[in-house]
Amino acid sequence: MRKDNHVHVAFVGNPNCGKTTLFNAITGSKLKVANWPGVTVEKYEGNLQYEGYELKLVDTPGIYSLTSYTIEEKVTRRCVLDDDIEVIVNVVDASCLERNLYLTLQLLELGKPVILALNMMDIVKERGMEIDLHRLPEMLGDIPVVPVSAARRTGLDILMHAVVHHYEEGPKKDILDYGEEVEEKLSELEERMQSCYPNHSSIRWHAIKLLEDDEEVKKDHPLEVDALAEHSYEKVIARKKYEYIEKIMEEVLFYKDRKAASTDRIDKIMTHPVWGVPVFLCIMALVFFLTFFVGDFLKGGLEYALAVFSDLVRTGLEGLHVTGWMISLVVDGVIAGVGGILTFIPNIFILFLALAILEDSGYMARVAYVMDGIMGKVGLSGRAFLPMVLGFGCTVPAIMATRALETEHDRRRTTIVTPFMSCSARLPVYVLFSGMFFPRCAMLAAFSMYVIGMAAGILVAFVQHKLEKGRVNQSLMIELPEYKRPNARTIRTYVWNKLKDYLTKAGTTIFIASIIIWFILNFGVHGMVTDPSESFGAALGRFLVPVLKPAGLGLWQIAVALISGISAKEVVVSSFSVLFGVSNINSAAGMAAVIDNIRRFDPTFGGLNAFCLMLFCLLYVPCAATLATIKKESGSWKFTSAVMVFQIGLAWLVSVLVFQIGSIFL
Structure with a gap:
C-alpha cells in the first residue's frame, strides 16, 4: 500500500564504486565523475518520475563506513540519517564485493529499505569470477540485489522498480547477531532509545553506536549508558561484521583466483617505489x-x-x-x-x-x-x-x-x-x-x-x-580501483x-x-x-x-x-x-x-x-x-x-x- 508518492532516495557507496556514474545515468545529470576518492564532497540531487512516484535522488560522497572521521563520512552520515531519506540504494563494486559489504551491513542496521546495486559485473566476468545472485540477497535479509552497469546503462529500470517496490514493503529484519553479551546490552539500549525517542527511525543503529562510544551519537542522543557500556565495543562489533562478511563470501563468490588480475601486473610498474x-x-x-x-x-x-x-x-x-x-x-x-x-x-x-x-x-x-x-x-x-x-x-x-x-x-x-x-x-x-x-x-x-x-x-x-x-x-589510506577501459x-x-x-x-x-x-x-x-x-x-x-x-x-x-x-x-x-x-x-x-x-x-x-x-x-x-x-x-x-x-x-x-x-x- 502506498504511503506517499514522493520518495527520497539516497545513493550510498564506497569511493570508486561507480555510484556517481550510476546516478548520472539515471537522472541525466552532468556531475563531475572521477576515479579517486574526494571528488564528490557534497550531496547532489536529481528528480525522476517512475511508476506514479516522484523520486528525489541524492548522490552522496563515497565512504567506507558510517563512522564520522572525514568530511565525506559526516556529510553522507547526516544524509542517510535524515528522516527525509526513505530508501537507500547501496551501490557496490561487484569485483570488490568483500570490501564493500562492511558499509552494506551498517546501512541495513539503519532500519530503512536498502537496495543493493551490484555495479561492474563485467569486471567480475573478466576476472573469471561468479556471484550467486540467489544466495546473496538471502544472506542480506532478503533485500533486492540488482546487477547494473552504470557505464553501459543496463539494469536501471529494474533498479528503479526495486526502489519503488521495496519502499512499499518497508525495511527487512535484522540479520546480524553480535553474541549474547552484546545483544543483551543492545536490547536494553534500544528500549531506552525507544522510550526517550519514540519516533526515531534508526533505533538499533544508534544503540550500536552508543556501545561503540560514538561521540556524535552520544551528543545528539544523550542516554545514561555507563553501566551498560563500561568500555567501547567497537572492535567486537566490527569483528562480528567481518566474520559474517567472510561467511557471505564463502557462500556467494566462486572462482575468485581463477584469473590473475591484470591490474596487479600493471601496478608493479605504475606504483613502483622507484619508477x-x-x-x-x-x-x-x-x-x-x-x-x-x-x-x-x-x-x-x-x-x-x-x-x-x-x-x-x-x-x-x-x-x-x-x-x-x-x-x-x-x-x-x-x-x-x-x-x-x-x-x-x-x-x-x-x-x-x-x-x-x-x-x-x-x-x-x-x-x-x-x-x-x-x-x-x-x-x-x-x-x-x-x-x-x-x-x-x-x-x-x-x-x-x-x-x-x-x-x-x-x-x-x-x-x-x-x-x-x-x-x-x-x-x-x-x-x-x-x-x-x-x-x-x-x-x-x-x-x-x-x-x-x-x-x-x-x-x-x-x-x-x-x-x-x-x-x-x-x-594515506586509499583504494586503488581496477584499471578499466574509459567509458x-x-x-x-x-x-x-x-x-x-x-x-x-x-x-x-x-x-x-x-x-x-x-x-x-x-x-x-x-x-x-x-x-x-x-x-x-x-x-x-x-x-x-x-x-x-x-x-x-x-x-x-x-x-x-x-x-x-x-x-x-x-x-x-x-x-x-x-x-x-x-x-x-x-x-x-x-x-x-x-x-x-x-x-x-x-x-x-x-x-x-x-x-x-x-x-x-x-x-x-x-x-x-x-x-x-x-x-x-x-x-x-x-x-x-x-x-x-x-x-x-x-x-x-x-x-x-x-x-x-x-x-x-x-
Missing part, C-alpha cells in the same frame, strides 16, 4: 606533447576563421558608418580579447581529454599512492596530493576537494599549495609565450611550468612542516563540461575584462586618447613598473595584463591582444606582431623575460573565483588575504632571482 614518479612525469610529458602538437595542428582553422570574422565585422561596421571608437571597441577590444582566447580551444580540448582518460581508467588514484612517500616527507599524506592533481584542471574544485582531508590544519596547508598547480586557465599563457620565444622547444618550456609548480608546492609544504617542527600526519559517455560528459566552463568564462569574465581593458587604454584624464601611453592603464602600469622591473617585466603593458589576470588567468592573453592591438594573437603573424611591439618598448626583451613572465603567472595570486572559494572554505578573510600576499611575494621573489641569475649567464 612510479618517473612514469607519472613521462605520462604528463606525453599529455603535453599531444596538447601542443595535436592542438596546434587543429587551431590553425580557428585562427583563420577569427581573422576572417574580424575583417568582416570591421568592414560591416564601417559600411554602416559606425563611429571609429565603437569599431575599435568591438574589433580591437571584444573580438581581439575573446577571440584570442577561443583559438586555444584545441589545446584545452586535448588537455581535458587526456586528463579525463587518466581519471576514468583508474590511474589518478595511483598518482596519489605513488606520491604518498614524497608528501609524507613534507608533512602531508598522499590524500593531499589529490586536490593538487585536480588543480591541473581547475583550482576552484581542487580547493573544494580539500574537504576530504581530516583536519582543518591539513585542509589549510593543502589550500596554500594547491594554487601552484597549473590550471587549464594558465595554459593559454604558456602556449602563447613559449610559442613566441621558445619556438623550437615550446612544449618543453610549457611543461617546465607544470613541474616547477609541483616542485614549488612541495617545497612550500616542506618549509611549513619544518616551521611546525615536524608535525606528524596520518599516512566514452563519461569522457564526453567530463570534456564537454570543462569546455562549456571555458566558453562560459570567455563569454562573461573575459568579455567584460576585454571591454574594461579597452576603456582604460583608450581614455585618460583628458578623455579619449589616441596614444595608449597617455591612458589610465598606462599610468597604472607605470606605477608598478619599478616593482616588476627587477624580474625582467619592466613594461607597463605587462603590469596591466598581470592585474587583469586576477579576474581569470586567460585574460592575460586577451589583455596582450588589446594592449598591443593584435586581433589574432595566437597566429604566427599575431605572435610576430606582439614581439615587434614589445621590443619597440624594450629591445632587450627576450626568452629569459618571457620565462619569468610565465613563472610570475604560475606563482602569483590565483583568480578571483579561486580566492572566493578559499574564503568560503576557510571562512576567514585573514587567511585568504595571507594566501594572496604570500603568493604575490613568492612570485616576485622567484621571478627576480631567476631573471637576475639568468642575466649573468645569458
Whole structure:
C-alpha cells in the first residue's frame, strides 16, 4: 500500500564504486565523475518520475563506513540519517564485493529499505569470477540485489522498480547477531532509545553506536549508558561484521583466483617505489606533447576563421558608418580579447581529454599512492596530493576537494599549495609565450611550468612542516580501483563540461575584462586618447613598473595584463591582444606582431623575460573565483588575504632571482 508518492532516495557507496556514474545515468545529470576518492564532497540531487512516484535522488560522497572521521563520512552520515531519506540504494563494486559489504551491513542496521546495486559485473566476468545472485540477497535479509552497469546503462529500470517496490514493503529484519553479551546490552539500549525517542527511525543503529562510544551519537542522543557500556565495543562489533562478511563470501563468490588480475601486473610498474614518479612525469610529458602538437595542428582553422570574422565585422561596421571608437571597441577590444582566447580551444580540448582518460581508467588514484612517500616527507599524506592533481584542471574544485582531508590544519596547508598547480586557465599563457620565444622547444618550456609548480608546492609544504617542527600526519589510506577501459559517455560528459566552463568564462569574465581593458587604454584624464601611453592603464602600469622591473617585466603593458589576470588567468592573453592591438594573437603573424611591439618598448626583451613572465603567472595570486572559494572554505578573510600576499611575494621573489641569475649567464 502506498504511503506517499514522493520518495527520497539516497545513493550510498564506497569511493570508486561507480555510484556517481550510476546516478548520472539515471537522472541525466552532468556531475563531475572521477576515479579517486574526494571528488564528490557534497550531496547532489536529481528528480525522476517512475511508476506514479516522484523520486528525489541524492548522490552522496563515497565512504567506507558510517563512522564520522572525514568530511565525506559526516556529510553522507547526516544524509542517510535524515528522516527525509526513505530508501537507500547501496551501490557496490561487484569485483570488490568483500570490501564493500562492511558499509552494506551498517546501512541495513539503519532500519530503512536498502537496495543493493551490484555495479561492474563485467569486471567480475573478466576476472573469471561468479556471484550467486540467489544466495546473496538471502544472506542480506532478503533485500533486492540488482546487477547494473552504470557505464553501459543496463539494469536501471529494474533498479528503479526495486526502489519503488521495496519502499512499499518497508525495511527487512535484522540479520546480524553480535553474541549474547552484546545483544543483551543492545536490547536494553534500544528500549531506552525507544522510550526517550519514540519516533526515531534508526533505533538499533544508534544503540550500536552508543556501545561503540560514538561521540556524535552520544551528543545528539544523550542516554545514561555507563553501566551498560563500561568500555567501547567497537572492535567486537566490527569483528562480528567481518566474520559474517567472510561467511557471505564463502557462500556467494566462486572462482575468485581463477584469473590473475591484470591490474596487479600493471601496478608493479605504475606504483613502483622507484619508477612510479618517473612514469607519472613521462605520462604528463606525453599529455603535453599531444596538447601542443595535436592542438596546434587543429587551431590553425580557428585562427583563420577569427581573422576572417574580424575583417568582416570591421568592414560591416564601417559600411554602416559606425563611429571609429565603437569599431575599435568591438574589433580591437571584444573580438581581439575573446577571440584570442577561443583559438586555444584545441589545446584545452586535448588537455581535458587526456586528463579525463587518466581519471576514468583508474590511474589518478595511483598518482596519489605513488606520491604518498614524497608528501609524507613534507608533512602531508598522499590524500593531499589529490586536490593538487585536480588543480591541473581547475583550482576552484581542487580547493573544494580539500574537504576530504581530516583536519582543518591539513585542509589549510593543502589550500596554500594547491594554487601552484597549473590550471587549464594558465595554459593559454604558456602556449602563447613559449610559442613566441621558445619556438623550437615550446612544449618543453610549457611543461617546465607544470613541474616547477609541483616542485614549488612541495617545497612550500616542506618549509611549513619544518616551521611546525615536524608535525606528524596520518599516512594515506586509499583504494586503488581496477584499471578499466574509459567509458566514452563519461569522457564526453567530463570534456564537454570543462569546455562549456571555458566558453562560459570567455563569454562573461573575459568579455567584460576585454571591454574594461579597452576603456582604460583608450581614455585618460583628458578623455579619449589616441596614444595608449597617455591612458589610465598606462599610468597604472607605470606605477608598478619599478616593482616588476627587477624580474625582467619592466613594461607597463605587462603590469596591466598581470592585474587583469586576477579576474581569470586567460585574460592575460586577451589583455596582450588589446594592449598591443593584435586581433589574432595566437597566429604566427599575431605572435610576430606582439614581439615587434614589445621590443619597440624594450629591445632587450627576450626568452629569459618571457620565462619569468610565465613563472610570475604560475606563482602569483590565483583568480578571483579561486580566492572566493578559499574564503568560503576557510571562512576567514585573514587567511585568504595571507594566501594572496604570500603568493604575490613568492612570485616576485622567484621571478627576480631567476631573471637576475639568468642575466649573468645569458
